[in-house]
Every structure is written in structure tokens, then in C-alpha cells.
Amino acid sequence: MARIVTASTMAAMDRATMDEFGLPGRILMETAGREAARIIRQHYPLRDTPILILCGNGNNGGDGWVTARYLLGWGAQVSVLLAGSPEKLTQNSLINRSLYEKAGGCVLTADNDSRLAGHRGALQRAALFVDALFGIGLDRDVKGHFATLTDTVRESGKSLISLDIPSGIHADTGHVLGTAFRSDHTITFGFAKPGHFLEPGRSHRGILHTVDIGIPEVIYGKIPSDLACTDPEWAKEILTMRSPESHKGNFGHILLVAGAPDTRGAAVLAATGALRSGAGLLSLMVPEASLPLPGIPPEVMLHTVGGNNRTGFDDTALQSVADLLEGKTLVAAGPGMGTSSSAARILQRLLDCPLPLVLDADALNLLALHPELMEKCCRRPHTTVLTPHPGEMARLCQTSSTAIQQDRIAAAVCLATDSGCHILLKGASTVAATPEGFCRIVTSGNPGMATGGSGDVLCGILAGLMAQGLPADEAVPLAAYVHGLAGDHLAKNKGPIGYLPSEVAHTIPRIIQTTCIPPNRENPGHE
Known part of the structure; x- marks a missing residue:
């Protein structure tokens, strides 16, 4: 599983490498610039591509000076536009500017709009821009001539490569700070950052390249990160082949509480997701x-309980819950469940049961409507997973969805640590947070999945994986990853929109086979 670090963690690693390990910052910068130049050379014909490298005052600009020097030495048509003040260059940037100039490099300076306008010809001649303006330390809006330069380059339509992160993107949240580059490639140093995976940063980065700049392994151990992202290698480690002696009893028995009359399809979608992800048995409790x-699916064991067209479940349904909980491995509740007072009493009973619990959709709305249920949820000694979208998350946290979206990682981690629940915050750049504060960003999925019913399928997948014995800290991000990969497969093969959540559910076995589980050895046979 690929590690991710925040901007402050990356800075701490750099400092520790210099101060404790004794590796000079110039060496780190030299390695970063050389590796960036190497990747640029792999993707663009240097002798036929006029390159303009845009450098700021800081160390990101220093990486740019090194990159320029290597490209110049390899025969590229390269110039540097210093967008900052020459007097404010960091020491390492100043040294690397001098080395670049000694190698014969050309430097243009534009520290205000007037001087920038004087270099319009150089901007027009460039076929490739390299962005080394700000890097991962930016924490304020891009303004003045920096904003003018950013907009000019973006609107030119020319190829663009960013060093570390597209300038204007917040490294920790992915938000645009005023204005930002939209890059074809981003070359990041050491580890990827959250802003590479969180929208809109993900859409601005282009192809992401992560390069090793020489930070020692001993430093990684001293400065651990509580962030990671999903990837195929991680998934393969989690999903293993079943024993030939397996039977349905080995893979869990889910009780799914769902499907009020007006939203009965949610129960069907969640049940299908659970079975398609490999659950051994599934019992579905719905109002009659x-x-x-x-x-x-005919494989579902259907249990109808008291209910009506007005409220969905009624109070007589509560009498069936105890019997239906017998022999179950896990309970999933919420998809199309309704928010009646009877549904609230059922949820209260489920919160008391000694089983892992996955709560989605209306179950989350009930928690938000009834603070005493949320308090009970937080006190549960058993594994509990909450799967909100931003609106549901806002109601649970008594804030706005805008506030949630401002920092999705912080919102998910805060609720997870405060409640003791595992949190799957859905949406563009889904994040999974544990009660211990560890967070994984899900790297799959696409906008075509933004349709009613997708969350119900995801709830089912998650319940199915947990019922088979996967711990929640693995099952929660894996469910979202598999769900997203199924959507990506359909988007590629059917088109970017118009495929259905039910089709996503039916694609899950293929995704697990081709992406997550390592190829099986040939079965032994007879000659």
C-alpha cells in the first residue's frame, strides 16, 4: 500500500535527513532535480521542444534550477523564468541558479506584472512549461503576477509538468488556492501527498510520478505517517484464495435490515453487492x-416483518429482530430503511447487539435525528462502521457539507476518533478513517458512479467483506476500492455515464479476480 505524507511530515523528513543523518539539503535537491529531468526526457523530445522552467524563490524553485541544468546538459532548448525576486532566493536555490548559469543557461526575471508582460514572447515560444513555483508549502491564495503567470500558462494549452505538486493546489487538502496549474505530469519527491488524490487536486495533477530522493529508511521509521492510499499490491495482500475445503459457513451470515416500500430497490442493490463480494449467506429483513x-437474487433468504406503506417498518417488526440476529456474523442496516419512529427503535435494538455493525443511509439519518442513538453508537464495544456521504456526514457532525469538503481527511479522522467508529466518507476521493486516526484515500472511482443506488451497493460490498472475516480497517477501504474499480471498468467499456449500480455490483467478481487476488496456481490434475 502506497504511503502518503502531509506537507509538514515531508518537511520533517527532509529536516531529519539533513540534521540527524547528515545528508545535505543540496544533495536532496540535486537528486530531485536530476530525477525530474530524467522523467521529462522520457516523455518529451528535448531537442525539438522549447522548454521554459518557471521558478519561485523557495526550494521548489531550487529543484527547478537543477532540472534546468540537467536538461541543458542533455541538449534541451531550455530557459528559466524566475517569477520571484532574485534577492529572496533560498541559499540552495541561489547556488543552483549559479550552477545553471555557469553551464550557459538563460535566465529571465519577472517579479511583477509589468516585467512579466515583457516576456510574453518567451511564454509564447515555449512548447513545454515546467512548474517549480511553490511546491507543497503553499498555504495562501496565489495572487498578483503569480496568478497572471498561472492563468497565462494554463490558458496557452501547452504541455505542463509540475514539480512536487501543481502550484496553487494545497498539498494536504487538494483545494485550489485562488488559481492553479492543470498539469500533464506531476513529479513528486519522496512520497505522494494527499492533495494528489483529493479533488480537485487529483484532476489537476495529470500522471503522477513519485521519485526517491534519498531519504534514508531509518528516517521513515522515526517519522511515521498516518496516511496511505489504496493500490493493487495492497489489495492483493488482503484478498487471498479460498481453501478448497471451504463451505458457505466459512464466509459469514449477514443480516441486512433495509428496504421500506418507497425505497425497496436499495435492499436489492445492497443484497446483490454483499453476495457478489463473496458473503456466504444473507438474510434480508424488510417490511411486508x-x-x-x-x-x-434468489440466493437471498427473505424475512418479511410488520410494516405498512406509510412508515415502512412498524412496531411489530421489533419483535422479530432478536430471532433474526441469532446465528448471524454481522448486521448491515440503513439502505432504504426509512426514518420512522419504528425504524429508530429497530436501530436502537441493533446497536445493543454484540455483532459488528455497518450503518448506511437512513441508519445514519436516524443517528443524526436521535442524539441518544448516536451516543449509544459511540459507546458500542463492538466494531461499528459508518458510511456517510458529505451531506450525511454534515448532519452527524452538526456542520455543513461545505465544511466537511474543506478538509475531508480531517473530518473523517475527527469523527472516527471521537466516536470510536470506522468512517467511510464517500464521494469524490473517498476516505476511510479508523478510530486510531489512520486514514486511507481510495484511488478508484469516477463521476459516472454518481447515481442513486451506488452507496447501497457499496454498503453490501463492505458487509460482504467483513462477514468473510476481514477486519474493518482493511475491509472498509478495500470495499470502496473494489467498488470504484468496478465503476472504472464499466466507464472504460460502456462509456463514462449511464451504467447502473446494479451493473457495478455484477462486475465485482471480475474485479476481484483480475485486480485483487493473485493468479492462482494451476490445479493439480492427472496425466
């Missing part, structure tokens, strides 16, 4: 008024 359930 929800029948029939078109499309329900």
Missing part, C-alpha cells in the same frame, strides 16, 4: 409492505 422485491 415492500413485497414484491423485483430483481432480488
Whole structure:
């Protein structure tokens, strides 16, 4: 699983490498610039591509000076535009500017709009821009001639490569700070940053290249990161082949509480997701008024309880819960469950049961509507997973969805650590947070999945994986990763929009086979 670090953690690693390990910052900068130049050479014909490298005053600009020197030595048509003040260059940037100039490099200076306008010809002649303006330390809006330069380059339509992160993107949140580059490639140093994966930063980065700049392994151990992202190698480590002696009892028995009459399809989608992800058995509890359930898999064991068309579940349904909990491995509740007072009493009973619990959709709305239920949820000694989208998250946290979206990682980690629950904050750049404060960013998924029913399928996948024995800290991000990969497969093969959540559910076995589980050895046979 790929490690991710915040800007402050990366800076701490750099400092520790210099101060404790004794590796000079110039060496780190030299390695970063050389590796950046190497990747540029791999993707662009240097002798036929006029390159303009945009440098700021800081160490990101220093990386740019080194990159320029290597490209110049390899025969590239390269110039540097210093967008800052020459007097404010950091020491290492000043040294590397001098080395670049000694190698015969050309430097243009533009520290205000007037001087920038004087270099319009150089900007127009460039076929490739390299962005080394700000890097990962930016924490304020891009303004003045920096904003003019950013907009000019972006609007030119020319190829653009960013060093570390596209300038104007917040490294920790992915937000645009005023204005930002939209790059074809981003070359980041040491480790990837959250802003490479969180929108809109993810859409601005282009192809991401992560390069090793020589930070020693001993430093990694001293400065651990509580962030990671999902990837195929990580998934392969989690999903293993089943024993030939397996039977359905080995893979869990889920009780799914869902499907009020007006939203009965949610129960079908969640049940399908659970079975397609490999759950051994699934019992579905629905109000009798929800029948029939078109499309329900015949493998589902259906249990109808008291209910009506007005409230969904009624109070008589509560009498069936205890019997239905017997022999179950896990409970999932919420998809299309409704928010009636009877549904609230059912949820209260489920919160008391000694089983892992996955709460989605209306179950989350009930927690937000009834603070005493949320308090009970937080006190549960058993594993509990909450799977909100930003609106549901806002209601749970008594804030706005805008506030949640401002820092998705912080919001998810805060709720997870405060509640003791595992949190899956859905949406563009889904994040999974544990009660211990560890967070994984899910790297799969696409906008075509933004349609009603997608969350129900995801709830089912998650319940299915946990029922098979995966711990929540693995199952929660893996469910979202598999779900997103299934959507990506359909977007590639059917088109970017118009495929259905039910199709996503039916694609899951293929995704698990081709992406997550290592190829199986040939079965032994007879000659």
C-alpha cells in the first residue's frame, strides 16, 4: 500500500535527513532535480521542444534550477523564468541558479506584472512549461503576477509538468488556492501527498510520478505517517484464495435490515453487492409492505416483518429482530430503511447487539435525528462502521457539507476518533478513517458512479467483506476500492455515464479476480 505524507511530515523528513543523518539539503535537491529531468526526457523530445522552467524563490524553485541544468546538459532548448525576486532566493536555490548559469543557461526575471508582460514572447515560444513555483508549502491564495503567470500558462494549452505538486493546489487538502496549474505530469519527491488524490487536486495533477530522493529508511521509521492510499499490491495482500475445503459457513451470515416500500430497490442493490463480494449467506429483513422485491437474487433468504406503506417498518417488526440476529456474523442496516419512529427503535435494538455493525443511509439519518442513538453508537464495544456521504456526514457532525469538503481527511479522522467508529466518507476521493486516526484515500472511482443506488451497493460490498472475516480497517477501504474499480471498468467499456449500480455490483467478481487476488496456481490434475 502506497504511503502518503502531509506537507509538514515531508518537511520533517527532509529536516531529519539533513540534521540527524547528515545528508545535505543540496544533495536532496540535486537528486530531485536530476530525477525530474530524467522523467521529462522520457516523455518529451528535448531537442525539438522549447522548454521554459518557471521558478519561485523557495526550494521548489531550487529543484527547478537543477532540472534546468540537467536538461541543458542533455541538449534541451531550455530557459528559466524566475517569477520571484532574485534577492529572496533560498541559499540552495541561489547556488543552483549559479550552477545553471555557469553551464550557459538563460535566465529571465519577472517579479511583477509589468516585467512579466515583457516576456510574453518567451511564454509564447515555449512548447513545454515546467512548474517549480511553490511546491507543497503553499498555504495562501496565489495572487498578483503569480496568478497572471498561472492563468497565462494554463490558458496557452501547452504541455505542463509540475514539480512536487501543481502550484496553487494545497498539498494536504487538494483545494485550489485562488488559481492553479492543470498539469500533464506531476513529479513528486519522496512520497505522494494527499492533495494528489483529493479533488480537485487529483484532476489537476495529470500522471503522477513519485521519485526517491534519498531519504534514508531509518528516517521513515522515526517519522511515521498516518496516511496511505489504496493500490493493487495492497489489495492483493488482503484478498487471498479460498481453501478448497471451504463451505458457505466459512464466509459469514449477514443480516441486512433495509428496504421500506418507497425505497425497496436499495435492499436489492445492497443484497446483490454483499453476495457478489463473496458473503456466504444473507438474510434480508424488510417490511411486508415492500413485497414484491423485483430483481432480488434468489440466493437471498427473505424475512418479511410488520410494516405498512406509510412508515415502512412498524412496531411489530421489533419483535422479530432478536430471532433474526441469532446465528448471524454481522448486521448491515440503513439502505432504504426509512426514518420512522419504528425504524429508530429497530436501530436502537441493533446497536445493543454484540455483532459488528455497518450503518448506511437512513441508519445514519436516524443517528443524526436521535442524539441518544448516536451516543449509544459511540459507546458500542463492538466494531461499528459508518458510511456517510458529505451531506450525511454534515448532519452527524452538526456542520455543513461545505465544511466537511474543506478538509475531508480531517473530518473523517475527527469523527472516527471521537466516536470510536470506522468512517467511510464517500464521494469524490473517498476516505476511510479508523478510530486510531489512520486514514486511507481510495484511488478508484469516477463521476459516472454518481447515481442513486451506488452507496447501497457499496454498503453490501463492505458487509460482504467483513462477514468473510476481514477486519474493518482493511475491509472498509478495500470495499470502496473494489467498488470504484468496478465503476472504472464499466466507464472504460460502456462509456463514462449511464451504467447502473446494479451493473457495478455484477462486475465485482471480475474485479476481484483480475485486480485483487493473485493468479492462482494451476490445479493439480492427472496425466
